[in-house]
Amino acid sequence: xxxxxxxxxxxxxxxxxxxxxxxxxxxxxxxxxxxxxxxxxxxxxxxxxxxxxxxxxxxxxxxxxxxxxxxxxxxxxxxxxxxxxxxxxxxxxxxxxxxxxxxxxxxxxxxxxxxxxxxxxxxxxxxxxxxxxxxxxxxxxxxxxxxxxxxxxxxxxxxxxxxxxxxxxxxxxxxxxxxxxxxxxxxxxxxxxxxxxxxxxxxxxxxxxxxxxxxxxxxxxxxxxxxxxxxxxxxxxxxxxxxxxxxxxxxxxxxxxxxxxxxxxxxxxxxxxxxxxxxxxxxxxxxxxxxxxxxxxxxxxxxxxxxxxxxxxxxxxxxxxxxxxxxxxxxxxxxxxxxxx
Numbered sequence: 001x002x003x004x005x006x007x008x009x010x011x012x013x014x015x016x017x018x019x020x021x022x023x024x025x026x027x028x029x030x031x032x033x034x035x036x037x038x039x040x041x042x043x044x045x046x047x048x049x050x051x052x053x054x055x056x057x058x059x060x061x062x063x064x065x066x067x068x069x070x071x072x073x074x075x076x077x078x079x080x081x082x083x084x085x086x087x088x089x090x091x092x093x094x095x096x097x098x099x100x101x102x103x104x105x106x107x108x109x110x111x112x113x114x115x116x117x118x119x120x121x122x123x124x125x126x127x128x129x130x131x132x133x134x135x136x137x138x139x140x141x142x143x144x145x146x147x148x149x150x151x152x153x154x155x156x157x158x159x160x161x162x163x164x165x166x167x168x169x170x171x172x173x174x175x176x177x178x179x180x181x182x183x184x185x186x187x188x189x190x191x192x193x194x195x196x197x198x199x200x201x202x203x204x205x206x207x208x209x210x211x212x213x214x215x216x217x218x219x220x221x222x223x224x225x226x227x228x229x230x231x232x233x234x235x236x237x238x239x240x241x242x243x244x245x246x247x248x249x250x251x252x253x254x255x256x257x258x259x260x261x262x263x264x265x266x267x268x269x270x271x272x273x274x275x276x277x278x279x280x281x282x283x284x285x286x287x288x289x290x291x292x293x294x295x296x297x298x299x300x301x302x303x304x305x306x307x308x309x310x311x312x313x314x315x316x317x318x319x320x321x322x323x324x325x326x327x328x329x330x331x332x333x334x335x336x337x338x339x340x341x
Contacts, residue, residue, distance in 0.1 A: 031090025196226025
């Protein structure tokens with residue numbers, strides 16, 4: 001696997017799926033606990049009020065855990081999410097905190113407008129989500145991003161995705177109105193996906209960057225996914241002169257929300273693959289601590305994107321980064337980066 005070809009699938013049990021999983025397999029146990037946002041405090045200071053350790057069953061309430069953590073002096077806010085399930089059937093518990101004085105990624109205020117998408121495109125989007133879900137259950141998850149938007153190998157999903165391009169081109173004003181003004185989170189989330197299929201990618205990048213600051217996590221996730229696909233096209237066809245800004249991705253590395261960090265790190269791997277020094281400088285200036293922290297997570301799947309970024313900031317070649325990853329000498333790369341700061 002090429003290090004730069006990173007794909008992440010995050011399922012937050014506390015948000016979705018825990019009930020269904022528990023009914024079938026029982027409540028999963030914690031296989032590992034990963035921390036982020038812990039810079040001035042220590043993980044020991046955080047773990048004591050958390051009151052959990054590997055082997056324990058996942059607790060029923062994330063709110064109770066977050067309340068406990070937010071009572072720690074120096075903690076502004078906390079976020080607890082579980083990701084299920086690794087090969088051993090256990091979950092990873094991610095514990096994120098924002099310390100007082102730490103970089104803060106701020107979301108926009110929720111819009112209050114009444115804009116909505118038309119029923120025909122809502123129906124198409126619903127069918128697309130069902131087709132993607134069905135393809136995933138069959139193991140057909142391959143997709144092509146070279147056109148600047150996702151196109152799945154699965155024929156049913158791909159046909160629906162192809163239909164979005166002419167619709168988005170003809171209804172760009174409506175998509176922008178929904179994305180910026182709709183009070184309904186699901187409407188904005190749909191718009192964030194569909195607008196990415198518009199034919200002129202440069203025209204919709206400002207709209208997607210706006211959506212990356214949305215108060216709703218799913219809207220931000222869909223917007224990041226769309227921008228990430230556009231970045232693939234921009235790298236593949238530089239003659240199009242599509243400029244994808246790394247600014248908001250870098251800022252999201254400091255987000256309290258796990259999916260923001262994971263998706264931002266994965267996108268930045270692509271954005272720094274070629275001629276990415278200015279972006280690496282941004283990361284070093286704005287989010288070096290966050291990236292180093294995530295690069296040292298024990299779970300390799302989630303540590304990989306940040307590890308690549310640390311290696312590139314250290315000035316290492318892709319071959320050397322790959323070799324250290326394969327040998328399990330991640331600490332050498334982190335130390336190399338630290339010595340250059």
